[in-house]
Amino acid sequence: MNICGYIRESVNEGTGLRAVVFISGCRHGCPGCFNTESWSFSAGEVFTPERQEEVIREAADNPLLEGLTLCGGDPFFSAGECIPFVQRYRETCPGHTVWAYTGYEFEALLKRSAMRRLAELCDVIVDGSFVEREKDVSLRFRGSRNQRLIDVQASLQSGVTVCMDMI
Numbered sequence: 001m002n003i004c005g006y007i008r009e010s011v012n013e014g015t016g017l018r019a020v021v022f023i024s025g026c027r028h029g030c031p032g033c034f035n036t037e038s039w040s041f042s043a044g045e046v047f048t049p050e051r052q053e054e055v056i057r058e059a060a061d062n063p064l065l066e067g068l069t070l071c072g073g074d075p076f077f078s079a080g081e082c083i084p085f086v087q088r089y090r091e092t093c094p095g096h097t098v099w100a101y102t103g104y105e106f107e108a109l110l111k112r113s114a115m116r117r118l119a120e121l122c123d124v125i126v127d128g129s130f131v132e133r134e135k136d137v138s139l140r141f142r143g144s145r146n147q148r149l150i151d152v153q154a155s156l157q158s159g160v161t162v163c164m165d166m167i
Contacts, residue, residue, distance in 0.1 A: 001025075001081035003051075004037060004044030004073065008058055009065070014099040014124065014141060016066030019059045023047075023075040023082060028103035032132035034143070038073040052085050056092050067097035067123075076102045079114040086121045098122045103129040106150045106161055124164065125150045 005022035013020045025041035026033075037043055045051070059065050068089055075082050086098060098121060102109065106127045109115040119125060126142050126149055134144040141149060154162040 001047050001078045002042055002044045003047045004035075005071075006055060009062070010069070012141075013069040013071055013101070014067065014097070016097075017062075017064050018067050018069045018099070019055065019062075019065060020069045020071055021047075021055060023070055023072045023078050025077045026073040026103065027077060028074060028129050030103060030130040030132075032135065033130055035072070041073075041077075043073075047081075047085070052088065056085075056089050059089065059096065060092050065093075065096065067099065068093070070098070070100040072101065074103050075100055076104055076109060076115050076118060079112075079118040083114065083118050083121065086118065090121065097124065099124045099126070101126045103127075106148070106152075106155065119152060120156065122152045125152055 002024035003021055004024045007020040009017050010020045011017060022038055024038055024043040026039045059068060070082060100122045102125060104127060106125055109119045126147055128147040131144045131146050134146050136145050149164040151162040151164045
């Protein structure tokens with residue numbers, strides 16, 4: 001698995017101050033995507049175990065950080081490889097939240113085993129492909145009106161998709 005970017009501190013990809021890892025690779029091909037360079041699975045650098053530990057250490061050492069966000073590309077195309085990283089992050093930073101962005105709809109993630117396991121490790125998923133005709137720059141944490149902020153744990157508990165549109 002490669003990453004095509006890493007931001008130690010950001011306020012744009014979720015609530016609070018967050019570490020953001022851009023996972024390389026996406027096959028959605030959304031017209032108008034702001035990050036087309038991330039579509040290639042070989043973009044950027046190999047996300048080695050050593051680099052993963054470095055990211056986790058930096059997050060654990062930053063008392064202002066509230067969590068981790070997985071962006072891309074689309075991390076769910078590399079779900080099996082992301083799972084151990086997110087598990088390790090959660091073990092090391094138990095008070096932090098995990099957000100993830102995906103072009104898949106949440107309900108579709110739950111139907112594929114590796115994608116479901118990665119989703120289960122998240123607190124919030126921003127789902128849905130970017131749709132250029134629904135672009136809305138006034139929305140927080142998403143680019144088009146069709147995208148949803150999903151409260152993953154509440155959704156899994158209730159068995160219905162719970163949106164967090166109040167954010």
